[in-house]
Amino acid sequence: MDAIIQTFQLTKKYKDETIIKPLDFSLKKGEICALIGKNGAGKSTFFKILAGQQMPSSGEIQLFGKSGKEIETAKRRMAFMVETPAFFPDFTAVQNLEYFRIQRGIVDKKRMYEVLEIVGLAHEKKKRFNDYSMGMKQRLGIALCLLSSPDCLVLDEPINGLDVEGIMEIRKLLRKLNQENQITILISSHILTELDLLATRFVFIKNGVIVDDLSRELLEEKSRKQILLTVDDSAKTVQLLERAYADIQFKVLPNQEITIQNYVERSGEINRLLVENGVMVKEFSIKVMNLEEYFLGLVEEDTHD
Incomplete structure (x- = not known):
C-alpha cells in the first residue's frame, strides 16, 4: 500500500x-x-x-x-x-x-x-x-x-x-x-x-x-467484550482477582463497579471465585465496549494492567 x-x-x-x-x-x-x-x-x-x-x-x-x-x-x-x-x-x-x-x-x-x-x-x-x-x-x-x-x-x-x-x-x-x-x-x-x-x-x-x-x-476484536461487576466490596474483589490471575486487566469504577477487560471466557469461574470467598456479587454481566469506552480506558490514568 x-x-x-x-x-x-x-x-x-x-x-x-x-x-x-x-x-x-x-x-x-x-x-x-x-x-x-x-x-x-x-x-x-x-x-x-x-x-x-x-x-x-x-x-x-x-x-x-x-x-x-x-x-x-x-x-x-x-x-x-x-x-x-x-x-x-x-x-x-x-x-x-x-x-x-x-x-x-x-x-x-x-x-x-x-x-x-x-x-x-x-x-x-x-x-x-x-x-x-x-x-x-x-x-x-x-x-x-x-x-x-x-x-x-x-x-x-x-x-x-x-x-x-x-x-x-x-x-x-x-x-x-x-x-x-x-x-x-x-x-x-x-x-x-x-x-x-x-x-x-x-x-x-x-x-x-x-x-x-x-x-x-x-x-x-479488542473492544468486543468485557465483564461488568457490581460487588459489595471492590477492594477485596481486586485482591482476589489479582491473586488468581496475574495478568488480569481491570478498571475500578465508582459505586463498587469493576470492569474486567480480559478472561471474559472464564466469567463463570470468576463469579464462583468471588462468591466462594464471601464477596456479594450484585450484578454480573458481559457487555460490549464502544469506541468511547475503549478510548477512555486508554487515556485515563487509573487503568490497572
Missing part, C-alpha cells in the same frame, strides 16, 4: 513544553483514519504541522513519498481544513468559490459547480454564506477543499458544533468521497460515536505520543 503521509521522529516544542514527542506515523492510500485524543493531546498541532501552518522542531515529513523541497509540489495533492475557512459573509457559495479559484490559480471554472454538486449545495444559488446553517458552512468548507481535486483530505473537527442532521450529512459525504472518489481521509473529532461509524483505522494519541493504532477489525 502506498503511504500518503509519513512522519519520522516528528517533534514540536514550545519553550520547555514538548507537545509532539518523536512521532512515527503513516497514512495509507484509501484509509479513513481517525486521530483520537483529549484536548491538548497534540492532534491540532500535528494537523497544523502537516498543513505547513507550523514548523516541526525536528523530524521529517514525507507526502506521497516526497520530502524537502519537493514537498510543496506534493502538498498540492492534499487539502486541509484545520480551522474554519474564512468565507465572505455577503457572498453566495459560487462567489466565494470563484474568489478562491482565482486566488489558487485553478483554471477549470466547471470545477466550482462540480464540488457544489458533490457536497449538496448546488441548489443554494442565491443564499449568502451569512444565512447558511452550520452544516452548510462546513459543507462549503469541504467544497473548498475539493476545488483542487485532492487525493487526500485532512480535517480537524469537521463536525464540531453541528446538529444531528448536519453530522449525518457530513458523514455520508465523507464516506462517498472515500468510496466513490478514492480520497484518503485523516480526521479528528470529539464525537467518537461518529468516528466509530466512519473510520477504517483508529489512532489514539496521548500527551503527544501514539498509544494505540488499530484497524477497525482489531478494534472490534
Whole structure:
C-alpha cells in the first residue's frame, strides 16, 4: 500500500513544553483514519504541522513519498481544513468559490459547480454564506477543499458544533468521497460515536505520543467484550482477582463497579471465585465496549494492567 503521509521522529516544542514527542506515523492510500485524543493531546498541532501552518522542531515529513523541497509540489495533492475557512459573509457559495479559484490559480471554472454538486449545495444559488446553517458552512468548507481535486483530505473537527442532521450529512459525504472518489481521509473529532461509524483505522494519541493504532477489525476484536461487576466490596474483589490471575486487566469504577477487560471466557469461574470467598456479587454481566469506552480506558490514568 502506498503511504500518503509519513512522519519520522516528528517533534514540536514550545519553550520547555514538548507537545509532539518523536512521532512515527503513516497514512495509507484509501484509509479513513481517525486521530483520537483529549484536548491538548497534540492532534491540532500535528494537523497544523502537516498543513505547513507550523514548523516541526525536528523530524521529517514525507507526502506521497516526497520530502524537502519537493514537498510543496506534493502538498498540492492534499487539502486541509484545520480551522474554519474564512468565507465572505455577503457572498453566495459560487462567489466565494470563484474568489478562491482565482486566488489558487485553478483554471477549470466547471470545477466550482462540480464540488457544489458533490457536497449538496448546488441548489443554494442565491443564499449568502451569512444565512447558511452550520452544516452548510462546513459543507462549503469541504467544497473548498475539493476545488483542487485532492487525493487526500485532512480535517480537524469537521463536525464540531453541528446538529444531528448536519453530522449525518457530513458523514455520508465523507464516506462517498472515500468510496466513490478514492480520497484518503485523516480526521479528528470529539464525537467518537461518529468516528466509530466512519473510520477504517483508529489512532489514539496521548500527551503527544501514539498509544494505540488499530484497524477497525482489531478494534472490534479488542473492544468486543468485557465483564461488568457490581460487588459489595471492590477492594477485596481486586485482591482476589489479582491473586488468581496475574495478568488480569481491570478498571475500578465508582459505586463498587469493576470492569474486567480480559478472561471474559472464564466469567463463570470468576463469579464462583468471588462468591466462594464471601464477596456479594450484585450484578454480573458481559457487555460490549464502544469506541468511547475503549478510548477512555486508554487515556485515563487509573487503568490497572
